[in-house]
Amino acid sequence: MASLLQERGVQAKTANTADLENLLTDSPGVLVVTHEALDPTAIATIARFLQHQPNWSEIPIVVLLDRAASQSRIQTALSAAWPRSRQIFYQRPVAALELISGIQSALLTRARQRDVRDYLERETELRLELNHRVKNILASVVSIFEMTRRGATSADGLAEDFKGRLRALSNVHSAVFAAGGETVPLMDVANAIFAPYRSEGQSGIIIEGPEVLLSREAGTTLALCLHELATNAIKYGGLSQPEGRIRLEWKVALSSEPTLTLRWTESGGPPVVEPSRVGYGTRYMRAALTSLFGEPPDLIFAPDGLRFSIRGLLSHLSSEPASSAPMR
Numbered sequence: 381m382a383s384l385l386q387e388r389g390v391q392a393k394t395a396n397t398a399d400l401e402n403l404l405t406d407s408p409g410v411l412v413v414t415h416e417a418l419d420p421t422a423i424a425t426i427a428r429f430l431q432h433q434p435n436w437s438e439i440p441i442v443v444l445l446d447r448a449a450s451q452s453r454i455q456t457a458l459s460a461a462w463p464r465s466r467q468i469f470y471q472r473p474v475a476a477l478e479l480i481s482g483i484q485s486a487l488l489t490r491a492r493q494r495d496v497r498d499y500l501e502r503e504t505e506l507r508l509e510l511n512h513r514v515k516n517i518l519a520s521v522v523s524i525f526e527m528t529r530r531g532a533t534s535a536d537g538l539a540e541d542f543k544g545r546l547r548a549l550s551n552v553h554s555a556v557f558a559a560g561g562e563t564v565p566l567m568d569v570a571n572a573i574f575a576p577y578r579s580e581g582q583s584g585i586i587i588e589g590p591e592v593l594l595s596r597e598a599g600t601t602l603a604l605c606l607h608e609l610a611t612n613a614i615k616y617g618g619l620s621q622p623e624g625r626i627r628l629e630w631k632v633a634l635s636s637e638p639t640l641t642l643r644w645t646e647s648g649g650p651p652v653v654e655p656s657r658v659g660y661g662t663r664y665m666r667a668a669l670t671s672l673f674g675e676p677p678d679l680i681f682a683p684d685g686l687r688f689s690i691r692g693l694l695s696h697l698s699s700e701p702a703s704s705a706p707m708r
Contacts, residue, residue, distance in 0.1 A: 381412060388480055390487070397422045404429040409490040410483055412442040414472075415454050423461050430465050436497040440466045440486035442479075447471055509664070516611045521546065546576070563698060564599040566592040570628055573606045577619055584619070584648070589630035592640060598697040601672050605665045609644055609688060617686050618646030638694040640673075646685035654681035672696060 385392040395403040400422055404411075411426070426441070433439065443458065445451050451471070458467060468486060470479060525542055532538035570587045578585055594602065606628070610619070618624035630642040646652075662679070670676045673692025680687040 384476060384480065385483065388484075390480075390483070397425070400425045401429075407437070408439065410440050410442060410486045412444070412483065414444045415446065415449055418443075418458070423458070427461055430462050434497070436493055436500060438466050438493060440468055440489060442468045442470065442483060442486065444474070445469055445471050447473075512664075516607065519611055519615060563593040563595060566594055566599075566602070566630065569594065569599050569603050570606060573603060573610055574626075574628075577610065577614065584624055585626045585628070587628045589628075589642075590632050592630065592632065592694070593698050595698050598672055601668050605669055606644075608662075608665050609686075612686070613646055613649070616650070617652065618649040621649050624648040632694060639691060640694045640697060641691045642689065644686070644688040646687070649685060651683050652681050652686055 382392040382394050393403055393406075393408070397417070397419060404425070413422075430439070441462070443454070445454060451469070455467070455469065459465075466489075468482060470482065529538060532541065566589065567587065574585050574587065610626075613619040613624075613626060618626045625647045627645045627647075628643070630640060633639045633641070666677060666679075669690050673690050674696055675690070675692050677688060677690040
């Protein structure tokens with residue numbers, strides 16, 4: 381049977397009763413078994429596996445029955461031992477084409493189950509991400525209000541400045557997430573992220589770097605990551621104190637393969653202590669930037685301020701050439 385399946389491109393493994401539990405740990409697509417092999421130990425092993433299947437899983441079990449066997453008795457016994465399991469019975473001898481077609485059909489069903497699993501995992505990740513984003517947005521709104529209140533001299537001035545900064549925060553979504561073009565300047569991404577935290581005429585935030593055009597996907601990823609850094613800064617770092625400073629700069633090395641290096645440096649905030657556990661935002665940043673740049677970022681919790689840097693090929697972020705003229 382294994383050889384027959386492998387000839388048709390289906391990976392197959394064989395096992396006796398002693399090895400059955402190890403085979404099932406691989407969560408196979410389909411289990412094929414002769415009824416003679418289903419001794420009490422094998423039936424109990426399969427029952428344990430079925431009992432601990434995740435919600436998305438319903439492994440098809442193909443049982444090959446001998447023509448002389450008491451088929452109704454076997455079916456009744458297996459249904460009792462494996463309640464609500466997906467059982468497919470074939471009477472031997474069975475044509476190879478019929479059996480292979482049935483197994484391939486069961487494998488397609490198993491593939492759909494795994495599609496459902498992937499969908500559910502993605503939905504869970506999206507809910508976690510949405511919950512995290514909403515919390516960050518609310519934290520940003522509260523922090524923007526506190527920053528505005530510190531410099532306010534009247535209720536009308538407070539209201540006007542606060543509304544202006546909320547509108548600037550909204551620009552992140554319109555300039556990056558809802559960008560109409562296929563590219564977005566890195567400077568526009570940075571300015572859209574930091575606009576809510578800048579007071580008119582003065583700012584503790586410095587952004588400097590040459591003109592770099594990002595793809596929409598790269599711009600969105602960097603916007604989310606800069607937003608993570610800004611949120612952390614207004615909660616614990618350089619933007620949590622009036623004298624705090626943030627410097628964001630990037631450089632492009634114009635070699636045979638242009639490379640972008642981006643650095644974030646905080647100063648003037650409270651002493652930095654490395655957190656005891658890695659939060660969801662940091663995990664997201666590291667995974668997203670590693671995927672985007674092709675290299676992991678460096679995150680240093682220096683006592684005088686958080687430092688962050690990332691380096692990678694510019695081609696990973698955009699196919700557009702970079703200008704060497706600085707922008708500030």
